[in-house]
Amino acid sequence: MKNATLFQVIRWRKGEVLGIRRDWPGAVELEVSVEDGTRCRALAYPPLVGRPEPGDAVLLNTTALAMGLGTGGYAMVVAIPDRLPQDPVGPGHLVKARYTPLQATVQGADEQNSPHHELLRDADTLDGMPVVVADLHSALPPILCGLYASRPEIRVAYVMQDGGALPAWFSMSCARLREIGWLCGVVTAGQAFGGDVEAVTTHTALLAARHVLRADVTIIAQGPGNLGTGTRWGFSGVMAGEAINAAGVLGGRPVAALRISEGDQRDRHFGVSHHSLTAYGRVALSPAEVVVPALPGEFGDQVRYQAADLASRHILVEVPVGGLYEALRKSPVTLSTMGRNLDQDRAYFLAAAAAGRHTATLLA
Template sequence: MSPEMLTLRRGRVTAVVSRVEGLARIEVDGVACIAYPRLTGPVALGDEVIVNVQARELELGSGGFDVLYVNVTRGLELEADDGAHVMKLPYTPGQGAAVHGEEGRELPETLEGLPVVCCTLHSQIAPVHAGIGPGLRVAYVQLPGGALPVSLSDSLRTLRERDLLEVTVAVGACVDGDVQCVSAASALLWCKAEGLDIVVCGIGPGIVGTGSSFGHGGLAAAGAANAASALGGEPLLAVRASQADARERHRGASHHARDVLRLCGDRVVAAWPRGSATPGWLRPVEEVDVEGWESACADLPLSHMGRGPEEDGLFFAAAFAAGRLARSRVG
């Protein structure tokens, strides 16, 4: 069997566990499943569905559930958005047309110093936004490299509820943002045109990874940083760091940060929490006072590889540092 082949099965919805904006958590024949109503239509108890079971069968840590692929009962013959003609996931079984933010308008040619925080993991997003704090207009730009649907993230919903996030942008193969854009560059320019104060770029939950230096989804941060730099923005790197990860490549400052810096050179500045030992190779770097980060993050969903702030404070403090550094750059 080709490694790209879908593993599908037919079933029936036996429970609707919860519904939030853009996401339904259900059970199909008693097995946990998620559905994206804005992509595959509404779902209800008793519906006949086809689900993708491959991630669960592979026992992936962040993919331990099935994904509704098509709702045979009420998900056929769904219509595209009015005026949509640019395809997401083109020429795949999941292709669908969506209106894109670049269409029908002129975008600026420069970011004029717009701070752009570049993250390599989705679990950095909440502490980064906490570091930015309230009172500013902040966009989240999701890049391919993890989960593609923006609506999978409970963290983003919480940040919006706390008024720490204004708008989400889905780039490239990513889907279901408030706005869709073709590239990271055009997404950043769209944010500038809309008057956003700070942009946070990252990947969705569940990073794609091979255990190699350049075979991981976190490298999306390098693409965003290079685009921001070329367009006159100020890219800042949220360093993946850990005091508790058993894997040597992620202990201290992760190889994710090293890999991004190798591709960006001095075009991106890494943020690092003052008071923690700074790795000698982490250059260029700016140390940031992160006093009070625990209280600033107290009501946010903080979890990384099953660890919270008590088990791995360095991870969250380093991400918080990037947000605080970005706020200091806002004129």
């Protein structure tokens, strides 16, 4: 059998670092001169490639930039060829981003040489811990706003699934939320990496959030960079349904945050997104408490009507939204979803915050 024709799938460029724009834990944003004479922003992850400095030659992946994708504002630094970083030291046998040129070895909480292996080896329950499931990474800050408005003393962990960004370092929000103590830690599951705790599966990630990070509540969603194709099943948020199943089988208390929008004019996302209706209505087999925000007017009526389709499988909980807008305005990180801010898509953020508000009532 002849080999299939192979097509080039990466746009490679050489560049030179002109300056450092800003940095946050695990990431550095650069101003780079590209070999064709243009300039662009580039992003480097020092744990993978070392820390670039002005004057360094860098090898760039400009694919997303050229295609104008959601992460298209950046070229990605693949290597600093003239100044390679030192070899890694220390334990760790889990390989993530496996068999890609930038596969990385990390220590998983569940691997044999981990100090947490004995704790997790036979762990099989979340002890009723509430697990808030969301479609988009952008739901993380508003869920926390709703939680902390009612229960400022709790410990909250974030499990990042691998449907979007693989490096947790990409998220400035995560870095800031950890810094101020709104997250007690980030667990990266599957092929995602760079969290405070690494895990092989969503199941061990949830168990690590509970037993290693000692979280009272865990929020689970894919990393930044949702992938969608406009088809019924071809979107990365399908894994929200799988997260409901994992939380349920492990004895957690799944809470489903609806993806709702009045700013997105696409039929499949206006009101309750088909992502939520498919993930929770078709993929999730374990029952969850689906939070329906009590939004006013005809739009609120539409949301309740659409969400009713989920009642055959889940418990629908209508949650008042009074006071949540004020809590959202105090968010310690910028609120943004699909390029829209709080006032451009208020319903989206209120729905996520309502899920946080409801979850606060489940804690003893």
